[in-house]
Amino acid sequence: QASGSAGPLGVAVVPGNRARVVAHIRNQDSIVDNYTLTIHGFPREWYTVLPDTVYLVPYGSAGAYEQEVEIQIHPPKTPEAEARRWELNVAVMSRAHGVEAASAPMTLGIHPYEDYSMRVRPERVSGRRRAKYNVTVANNANALLLLALDARDGDDQCRFEFDRDALELRAGESKAVKLKCRPPKQIWIGRPLERRFDILGASGEGGEKLLKDKAEAKIEGGAIKGMGGKLPKIPGVQAPKVNIPQVGIGPGGKLDVRMPNVRGPQFQGVNLRRPTLGLRALKMPNQAAVPAVSNAPLLPTQAVFRQKPWLPWWMSIVVPLIALLAIAFVMLKPKNVEVPDVVGAETVFEAEKKLISSDLALKETREKATADKPAGSVLAQSPEAGQSVKKGSTVTLEIAVGTSDVTVPELKGKNLADAEKALREAKLSVGTSSVQPPDPKLEILSTIPEAGETVKEGTPVNIFYPDAEAAEKNKKDGKDKDKPGGAGGAAGGGKQTKAGDIPVPKIDPPDQKGYGAALQKAGLVPGDTERRLDEAPRGTVVATDPAVGTKIAAGESVNLIVSAGFPRIAFDNDLDILLASSANGKRISPAVAKTSKAEKDPTWSPDGESIVYVADGQLMSADMVQRDRAPTPLRPASEKYADPSFAPTRPSAVLTVSRIKGKDRDLCFGSVKLDEYTPSCISEPGFDVGFAHWSADGKQILAVGTSDKGVGMVQYTSSKAFSANKDNWGKGEFVTKRAVDKGVFDAALSPDGQRLAAVANLDTPVPQLYVTEATDIELKKAKPLPIGGCKVVWLDNRILALVDLGNDCNGNIGKIFRINVDDPTKQTPIAPGGDNPTFQPLSTGG
Known part of the structure; x- marks a missing residue:
């Protein structure tokens, strides 16, 4: 047994503070016992008992038989510690007996906060x-x-x-x-x-x-x-309240009225x-x-x-x-003017004169191929005729062009009358003029498109005159002020110009016609055009000579360096005809030909619109414009051919092929017309002929010849350029040294006819590249470059593609790469495994 008591009956506490209560515990049992104290009706974490356990001997024995215990009450400052009276019970628990030994009531008040x-x-x-x-x-x-x-x-x-x-x-x-x-x-x-x-x-x-x-x-x-x-x-x-009035009879019969x-x-x-x-x-x-x-x-x-x-x-x-x-x-x-009707005008020149007379200007021309209207005539205009526009506004014209390709004649140095006659004969039309109205006596300085460029029939040719007033002023300034064009040499070869106050404008817009108009607006004149292979889109002006920013005199001409782009390249992998960019070798889909047959030996047509190749020996033609068209056979499947090669000329499409009869290969000539080809062949019983390369003038062909004496180059010549008649060519003759293990494996003339590229092992154990003069066909003046190869194809006068088929040139496919012969250390890979590359024809103007 034990007895316990708490201090006061009630105690109060503020949440967050502490209240202390003392409990007195005495052991009235006959044995030693441990006691703990707890509070019923109160969360355990809200109070603390010190000490937690009391050890007491029986009452009356020697030692501690009673002890005071402190209870610290500390409710938290939370809504759970509800403000009210809490009726609690303090209990003493015996550990020896495991029961409640004693208890005492206690009232706790938790104050509100x-x-x-x-x-x-x-x-x-x-x-x-x-x-x-x-x-x-x-x-x-x-x-x-x-x-x-x-x-x-x-x-x-x-x-x-x-x-x-x-x-x-x-x-x-x-x-x-x-x-x-x-x-x-x-x-x-x-x-x-x-x-x-x-x-x-x-x-x-x-x-x-x-x-x-x-x-x-x-x-x-x-x-x-x-x-x-x-x-x-x-x-x-x-x-608010309102008391309504009341009326009644008061004492004495008087009327009693209570007001509202x-x-x-x-x-x-x-x-x-x-x-x-x-x-x-x-x-x-x-x-x-x-x-x-x-x-x-x-x-x-x-x-x-x-x-x-x-x-x-x-x-x-x-x-x-x-x-x-x-x-x-x-x-x-500003006063508005009415747009005149220029639709139907025979030339852009006539339409522009009409616009200028109405205080308007020509903005640009857009070409549309059509056979229904005369080439060079105006098909449409924007804004339309009759509209009211601001004085000085621009008008865009749509010009009819034909479907046939023609070449722009040379107009430099001609007057307007002679230029119109030359353009009519070339089936072209006069475009805009840099001088309005044009002086019939002035001589033309340049044109866009430039002379020699291939365009569609009826295309308007813009003409540019020198600034007569500026030229006269420059003469009066004195010869001692003449200076070279400065930075222009970096772009186009160092054109000499008179220094002045007009900077060559930045290239904006980048197209030839647009930039020509920008030069004209700045008081300058477009000069000669040079086309270079460049990764910029074809027809984009990439540089000027003098360079942009160079200050020159008014009326001076500025030469334009125009991108010829990089053409597509076709090649075979001994199974299919594939297509890629010659700029970086990136593959172009879909493939030219990809069937179960062995398709190889591609060659581009001179207009770039088709590719001729052989499929299991049958001569085929693939349309490169309408790519969804199925390839067309040019000869029956019973006839076998190899190594087709188009002559580089338009509009005729002269094609040479190697006819295969048994073990004999002879060179054949013919023209491709409406997907038909009729070859005439030169019989060469002493050797086999393949891989023909045309000269730019169409009067010479170099082909690879093989005989029991070895491999070398066979030359065919003709007095008639690009002839499709075998009788004009005569017999072929070996023009290079031959031996059983030595010889020239391939050779081709550059497009300008000035250089010869050949692959030979005459001086080396393995075939290597030679670049020499066009007349050095025997390679007596040439030295081999440290570049191996087996086949060579020119892109322009500086760039060519090589095929490396191994040390003996007997491989079916090999690495195709592109080099610049002026800097042969730089090589651009095109295909890791291919053969017979052919570039899409691309006019570079030299």
Whole structure:
């Protein structure tokens, strides 16, 4: 047995603080026992017992048979520590018997505290007449909260309306109220005004006073006006009352009339005080009285109402300016002109003269291939005829061009009459003129497109004259002021020009016609055109001579360096005909020919629109324009051919092939017409012929010949260029040295006929590249370059492709790569495994 007792019957504590209670425990049992103390009806983590275990001997024995234990009560400052009287039971547990040995009742009072938070969202609202917010109030305390709400801005000008002016919140409860903020007046024009305000809350007497002041302010401010006024939604405000008049008979028979009585709204008050919890009788240890509960709220939540004006402030400035500009526009509005009808004009030149006479200018011409209208005539115009446009506006023309290819004649040095005659004979038309109206005596300096370029029939050719006034002025300036064109040499070879004040304009737009117009506008004249292989799109101006930015005299000419692009390259892998870019070797889909047959030996037609090849020996033609068309056989499958090679000329399509009859291979000639080919062959019983290379003038062919004496180059010559008749060529003759293990494996002349590229092992154990003069066919003056190869194909006068088929040149496929013979150390791979490369024809103008 044990006995225990606690100090006072009741104790009070404020959450977050501690209260101490002393318990006295005595062991009245006959054995030694350990005792622990616990409180029933109270969370274990809210109190601490010191010491936790008491060791006592039986009462009356020598030693400690009784002891005081301190209980520290420390409820947390959370809503769970509810403010009320807690009826508890302090129990002593015997460890020896495992039962409750003694107990004593205790009353604990947890005092209330006030802790609430308010949050307004959104924090910033823009509007003109009102702004709406949501205010969330959370009671973080342990007792009922009665809270009054209000809001005030710094100047106390805005009106605030809550949907509820007072809230009742249980411990841990949150509620949301809606708030409207109204400005004192509208802002009709000006800058936005930010109104910062605070959300206020108060409870108890402070809350009652807050509601009273709020109600009186609304009543005095006119929120209620007479009988029709709107009653504010404020707790404690009684609605106005009206007592109707009453009439009766009073004492003595007199009429008694009670006049109507109107009583305005009255504020009767609201009780926002917390109900009593009966904790006054409970004492707090070591304190004289219960502490007062603080009713100070947290710092008010702030929000901003950004009141926007109906019209922005700048309208007061802009509106008058717009009015002034409108007046100025009406007064200074340019006169419009009517677009003339130039559709049907025979040439662009005639159409431009008509446009200039109407105070308009020609912007650009666009070509459209057609057979229904005369080549060079105007098909359409934009803007259309009859439209009213601003004086000086530009007009775009659509020009008819034919479907046939023609070559631009040389017009430099000719006058206008002679140029028109030459263009008519070439089935072309006169385009724009740099001088308007043109002087019939002036000599043409340059044209775009330039002389020698292949274009469609009827294409307009723009002509450029030297600036006569500028040329005369330059003569008067004196010869001592002549200077070279400076940086121009870096671009196009160092053209000599007279220094001046006009910088060569930047290349914009990059097309020839567009940049020619830019030069003309700058007071300069387009000069000669040089075409170079470049990765820029074909026809793009990539450099000038003199260079861009060089200052030259007015009227000077500027040479144009124009991209010829990089053509496509076709080759075979001994199975299919493939297509790739010769710039970087990137494969182009779809393949030219890819079937179950062995397709090889491709050659491009001179117009670049088809490829002829052999499929299991049958001569075939693939359309490279309409790629979905099936290849067309040129000869029956019973006839076998190899190594087709087109002559580099338009419009005729002369083709050489190697005819295979048994073990014999002879060179055959013929023209491809409408997917038909009729060859005539030169019988060469002493050797086999293949891989023919045409000269640029069409009067010489170098072909690979093999005989029992070895391999070498066989030469065919003709007095008639590009002849398709075998009788004009005669017999072929070996023109290089031959031996069983030595010889020339391939050779080809450059497009300009100045260089010869050959692959031979005359001086080396393995075949290597030779580049020499065109007349050095026996390679007596040439020395081998450290570049191996077996087959060679020229792209232009500097660039060629090589095929490396191994040390003995007997491989079926090998590495195809591109080099510049002026810098042969740089090699560009095209295909890792291929043979018989052929470049799509591409005019480079030299």
